[in-house]
Amino acid sequence: MNTTRMQRKKIPLHWQILIGMALGVLFGFLMSGFSFGKLFIINWIAPFGTIFIRLLKLIAIPLIFVSLVKGIADLQDISKFKNIGLRTIILYISTTVIAISIGLIYVNTLKPGVGIPEETIQQLTSAYAHDDAIASNISEAGKQTSQGPLSFLVDIVPDNIFAAMSNNSLMLQMIFFSILFGISILLIPTKQAKPTERLISSLNTIVLKIVDIIMKIAPFAVFALLSQIIVSTNDVEILQKLLFYGLTVLLGLFTMILFYLLIVYLFTKKSPIWFLRGIIPAQLLGFSTSSSAATLPVTMECVHKNLKIDNEISSFVLPIGATINMDGTSLYQAVAAVFIAQALHIPLDFTAQLTIVLTALLASIGSAAVPGAGMVMLVIVLESIGIPAEKLAIGLALIFAIDRPLDMCRTVVNLTGDSMVSVLVAKSMGKLKK
Numbered sequence: 057m058n059t060t061r062m063q064r065k066k067i068p069l070h071w072q073i074l075i076g077m078a079l080g081v082l083f084g085f086l087m088s089g090f091s092f093g094k095l096f097i098i099n100w101i102a103p104f105g106t107i108f109i110r111l112l113k114l115i116a117i118p119l120i121f122v123s124l125v126k127g128i129a130d131l132q133d134i135s136k137f138k139n140i141g142l143r144t145i146i147l148y149i150s151t152t153v154i155a156i157s158i159g160l161i162y163v164n165t166l167k168p169g170v171g172i173p174e175e176t177i178q179q180l181t182s183a184y185a186h187d188d189a190i191a192s193n194i195s196e197a198g199k200q201t202s203q204g205p206l207s208f209l210v211d212i213v214p215d216n217i218f219a220a221m222s223n224n225s226l227m228l229q230m231i232f233f234s235i236l237f238g239i240s241i242l243l244i245p246t247k248q249a250k251p252t253e254r255l256i257s258s259l260n261t262i263v264l265k266i267v268d269i270i271m272k273i274a275p276f277a278v279f280a281l282l283s284q285i286i287v288s289t290n291d292v293e294i295l296q297k298l299l300f301y302g303l304t305v306l307l308g309l310f311t312m313i314l315f316y317l318l319i320v321y322l323f324t325k326k327s328p329i330w331f332l333r334g335i336i337p338a339q340l341l342g343f344s345t346s347s348s349a350a351t352l353p354v355t356m357e358c359v360h361k362n363l364k365i366d367n368e369i370s371s372f373v374l375p376i377g378a379t380i381n382m383d384g385t386s387l388y389q390a391v392a393a394v395f396i397a398q399a400l401h402i403p404l405d406f407t408a409q410l411t412i413v414l415t416a417l418l419a420s421i422g423s424a425a426v427p428g429a430g431m432v433m434l435v436i437v438l439e440s441i442g443i444p445a446e447k448l449a450i451g452l453a454l455i456f457a458i459d460r461p462l463d464m465c466r467t468v469v470n471l472t473g474d475s476m477v478s479v480l481v482a483k484s485m486g487k488l489k490k
């Protein structure tokens with residue numbers, strides 16, 4: 057009994073999660089062989105995955121608040137905060153533009169959409185164009201575009217803090233309030249600030265403990281999540297038809313990961329393995345949940361504990377990154393937009409490609425960090441390059457079947473990009489531990 061317990065302790069978390077994932081995939085395939093298999097997994101296994109995601113989301117808002125306030129208060133000096141803020145935003149915008157450009161280069165040279173047989177387009181269109189999910193993606197995107205150009209700024213400012221706290225999609229509003237609160241702590245006399253600082257610091261330790269507790273069920277949760285994904289996967293035959301497009305996106309995402317590793321190495325002289333080993337639990341969870349918002353508590357823990365990045369930096373860079381920095385999503389949007397245009401024989405000139413860079417940048421900032429959000433904002437990119445309204449549903453139908461697996465992979469890139477920027481900002485502030 058004792059030895060078993062000791063052995064279990066020795067298995068690092070990422071191995072436990074990987075084993076859970078592998079068993080989940082196996083179990084999913086096994087159950088697909090039985091007529092009752094899918095229903096069994098949906099009714100009896102999947103809820104445990106949902107519980108895990110709910111727990112992570114539950115802790116996200118308190119975590120953002122206490123760690124951001126603590127991070128800013130620990131800075132002691134408001135000018136440092138401005139420095140961190142500026143560097144973070146510049147790095148986020150630059151990496152996203154690089155990601156979109158990589159996507160555009162691949163999709164324009166590999167041309168996965170050229171020569172797709174008319175019959176395949178018809179088949180995908182009739183299978184998915186009238187799907188409720190596609191209609192709701194288009195109408196969601198419509199709501200976003202019908203607002204004025206500065207509405208995103210208005211949306212960041214909450215008018216009721218409880219309303220902001222009660223809705224995870226309003227995470228930026230929570231970040232805004234936390235920053236305001238943290239800055240105000242810096243601006244009042246130390247004596248008056250101390251009691252709140254102490255309280256926040258203690259709350260921070262408690263919230264991190266809760267994350268630890270939640271992570272104990274991670275290996276079981278990923279089992280549930282992956283077995284559910286396997287039994288809900290589309291026809292393998294349809295997936296094969298989209299293989300070339302899928303591979304183009306994957307190649308782009310893989311290039312992004314290599315790019316991050318290179319940057320980490322060049323700018324910090326630290327080994328890429330050190331970086332990957334530190335954040336692998338977050339990457340695995342991002343892959344299993346397809347949500348960088350749900351994974352945020354784990355990403356924060358990995359970056360802080362494993363990469364030893366100060367809380368003052370990680371607590372600011374990561375929540376903002378989870379909401380506005382999505383390199384994987386923007387790369388995918390660039391590839392998908394051009395792929396759809398190629399398949400539907402709509403020529404795209406240089407201006408259209410530049411428009412993609414700009415709109416995919418804005419779209420990835422506006423995408424929520426939840427499963428499938430990238431596809432909603434893709435509608436805006438498609439509209440901006442002149443895909444006619446009546447072809448939007450057909451365009452989305454072309455890529456719909458393979459969206460979930462790609463979503464899993466782009467989420468990994470999204471959170472890896474955020475973590476890389478934390479490392480760079482820490483290094484540039486002289487805060488990267490040896």
Ligand code: ASP
Binds near residue numbers: 349385425
């Ligand atoms: N699922 C992605 C994320 O949470 C967003 C997307 O690309 O759909 O980061």
